Amino acid sequence: xxxxxxxxxxxxxxxxxxxxxxxxxxxxxxxxxxxxxxxxxxxxxxxxxxxxxxxxxxxxxxxxxxxxxxxxxxxxxxxxxxxxxxxxxxxxxxxxxxxxxxxxxxxxxxxxxxxxxxxxxxxx
Amino acid sequence: xxxxxxxxxxxxxxxxxxxxxxxxxxxxxxxxxxxxxxxxxxxxxxxxxxxxxxxxxxxxxxxxxxxxxxxxxxxxxxxxxxxxxxxxxxxxxxxxxxxxxxxxxxx
Numbered sequence: 001x002x003x004x005x006x007x008x009x010x011x012x013x014x015x016x017x018x019x020x021x022x023x024x025x026x027x028x029x030x031x032x033x034x035x036x037x038x039x040x041x042x043x044x045x046x047x048x049x050x051x052x053x054x055x056x057x058x059x060x061x062x063x064x065x066x067x068x069x070x071x072x073x074x075x076x077x078x079x080x081x082x083x084x085x086x087x088x089x090x091x092x093x094x095x096x097x098x099x100x101x102x103x104x105x106x107x108x109x110x111x112x113x114x115x116x117x118x119x120x121x122x123x124x
Numbered sequence: 125x126x127x128x129x130x131x132x133x134x135x136x137x138x139x140x141x142x143x144x145x146x147x148x149x150x151x152x153x154x155x156x157x158x159x160x161x162x163x164x165x166x167x168x169x170x171x172x173x174x175x176x177x178x179x180x181x182x183x184x185x186x187x188x189x190x191x192x193x194x195x196x197x198x199x200x201x202x203x204x205x206x207x208x209x210x211x212x213x214x215x216x217x218x219x220x221x222x223x224x225x226x227x228x229x230x231x
Contacts (some may be wrong), residue, residue, distance in 0.1 A: 033218065037167075045159075045167065045210055047220040059219050095166055099218075107214045108173035110157035114166035 002026035004096050009118030016086050022079040022096030030074035033099035036081050038092035086122045093117040127223035135231040140201045144226045146194040146211035154190045155215040162207045206230050
C-alpha cells in the first residue's frame, strides 16, 4: 500500500524549533518529488516547500523562506522539514504530499498521495 | 499567481448538479488541479490538467476550463460529496498556490 506517515509535531514556544518527518512506503520514494503543505486551524491549504527527487532542487513559500529547511534521505525513504524561529502563524496541520507528474509534464499533475498530517502548535 | 474560488460556501441537496468556479489572476493554461477534503482528513486529488479525472474518482465529477477560468462540476450530488473543494495552480511549478476553498453543505 502506498503510504506517507508524518511525525514530529507538537507544542513549541515562539522562536523554537521542530523537525517533522515523513516516512514513505509502498512506492519508489527516490523517484518522486515531494512537498510539504500546511493547513492552519479552520483555514485553507498552503503550499510550504518542494524538493526534487534527487534533493538538489528546493523551493519555499515566502512565508517560511529562511526559517524552514526541507530535506530527504532516499536511503531511508524519508522526507523532513526542519522548522526554526517558529511563529504563532506557523500553527497548522502539516502534510507531506507526493508530486504526481504525467510523462510529459509535472505542471499537468498534482499531489496524489498525502499523509494523515501532523499538528504543530506554536504558543507560549 | 492568485486563485479565487466562488462561491466560498454552497448549500445543495442530494441529486443536485453543482458547479464551483476557480479563477486565476493570470493565464495558467490547463495547469490546474482540484482536490476534495473532508473534515479531519487529508485532501484527495480529483482532477488534474484541468479536466483529467484521476483514476478511481467517480465520473459524476468533471472539470473544464483553461487560461484563467475553470470549473468543477458534480453532476448528481451524493451524500459522500459534501466536503470542501480546493483548486491548485501548477503553472508556477515547482511552486504552487491553492484557492481558498469552497465548502459544500447539505441543504
